[in-house]
Amino acid sequence: MKKFFKILAYIVLVLFVGAIIFYFVKNEALPEGETGKEADALAIKMINALHGDAYENTEVIEWSFRNAHYYKWFKQENIVHVSWDDKKVILDTKSLEKSTLFVNGNKTENKDFINQAKEYFNNDSFWLVAPYKIFDKGTERRIVKHKGKDALLITYTSGGSTPGDSYLWILDENYFPFSYKMWTKIIPIGGVTATWSDWKNTETGIKLPTKHKLSLFGLEISMGNVKAYNQNANTLANKILKAINHQAYKNTRYIEWSFGGRRHFKWDKEKNIVDVSWDTIRVNLHPADTLKSTVYFNEKLQNNTPNKIVKRAWDIFNNDSFWLVAPHKLFDNGVVRTLEQIDDKKALRVTYTSGGTTPGDSYVWILDSTYVPKSYKMYLKNGRMNGTPATWEDWITTESGALLPTNHTFGNGGKLSMGEVKGYN
Structure with a gap:
């Protein structure tokens, strides 16, 4: 038995040391950048490449997140239908107290599930529409040099579920985003990359991603059957x-x-x-x-x-x-x-x-x-x-x-x- 625990302790030690080495090899410091007119000009070019005006006018967006959470977002009304397992929340994003919960189709009172729906929506919608949120209230924009080219660093100082998170948008020659690097509370390693490359042309004229691939262990996030319509x-x-x-x-x-x-x-x-x-x-x-x-x-x-x-x-x-x-x-x-x-x-x-x-x-x-x-x-x-x-x-x-x-x-x-x-x- 003592031998077993020695082997177990050795394995734990190896994993711990490996994790420390992995952290120091992969972890990147948050880059510094300059705020001001140049950063805002780059952000405007990115928004124009994305047809941001069409996004503002979009009425309904549907998607799922990793085939676990399902959404129908009535953007103009600030109402989202959030479904997972046997639960469905009609979420009022502006007045949470007006939200309604159904479990197995029956109306139920449970604030925890409503709060859970809000957390899901804040996270999962970000993976769908983050490029359109670079001028949201509480955002700071900085221009950063990345591999000799201009990139856009967005920091969310307020709002959402994790204020303080930062994202460095990497743009192509037409200012269209194809990936970002993340510095977030939820991921302890800074600079993890996620692709934004599998875009879908929607009925409202906006492009939305259908999946992402992370540099961290090759993780993949599916956005399901993405739709946007008026x-x-x-x-x-x-x-x-x-x-x-x-x-x-x-x-x-x-x-x-x-x-x-x-x-x-x-x-x-x-x-x-x-x-x-x-x-x-x-x-x-x-x-x-x-x-x-x-x-x-x-x-x-x-x-x-x-x-x-x-x-x-x-x-x-x-x-x-x-x-x-x-x-x-x-x-x-x-x-x-x-x-x-x-x-x-x-x-x-x-x-x-x-x-x-x-x-x-x-x-x-x-x-x-x-x-x-x-x-x-x-x-x-x-x-x-x-x-x-x-x-x-x-x-x-x-x-x-x-x-x-x-x-x-x-x-x-x-x-x-x-x-x-x-x-x-």
Whole structure:
């Protein structure tokens, strides 16, 4: 027995010495940095790379933490549904006393579980949205040199569950964060690295991580099925689509119209082929594969297809079709929908993050009492328009049943006719 205890004591001693060696080898001192304008400028570049404005407008975020804690966060209402084991807490993050606990589906009074839900949320949400919290109240920002490049050191002097923790964000050439180093109370070793590289593009336009890998023993943290969406904005968008009979639009095969009497179109939506005509030129355009397009001058087929003419037709079609069918494109890929209030009424801001000829443009749709768009305000990425209004008027119900506009009026009094608009099968 004595021999057993000697061996056990030896093992404990070896582990203890190993732990001390590991600590001194791995532990890093908290770096020093400079506060001030340069640090804040770097932080702003990081926030812009992350589309921080989209995060502010995000309504709902869902995720899990290591497949143990599950969340549905109504950001604007400061309410989080926190679930684990047989417990669910409807957590009010601003007024904890208003929170509600359910155990096995039964409402129960237990402040300890509610406090536990708060602790879980503070920790687990940080692993999801920490990059968006660098300007939170109680944060200090410092610029630090890391491997010859600027990095951003964030210290949380208050708030959360562990004030005093610091994180050094490592950024790529576009100021997008791909990892951080941690100095926290919960981890005794300073400078432990965690990756922020497995990002997911969400419906609201923000990116969120799906997992992290720590340098400490290769630990991995899964964030589960991450989602972010704007529930109220989506509800309003669906009301618009119903009002303009979007289902009929989806089933419409042919659409014909003109643009200010200068350009004319016949679009086979089913095959996604469109005849684009202007002056003496007609292009049989294949928008999804422009190499298949053909060009006619005075109705004579050109054997050597002029690529500049095809590109011109593609640009024309993208612009001119938008003025006809934009309200039917509210749920296209790369579209972000957010709710706004215009004159105390709900309006829908639509931002195109990809596609078309000018990704980044946004439009605030203003609706009539039946949810049919009556106008929008245009905000172009190039800055040429910042709230410029245009009407969407003289809607017609086409032969196919879809509603389409036939005229627009601009804020300067200018008018744009879509000609004789047709939709049929």
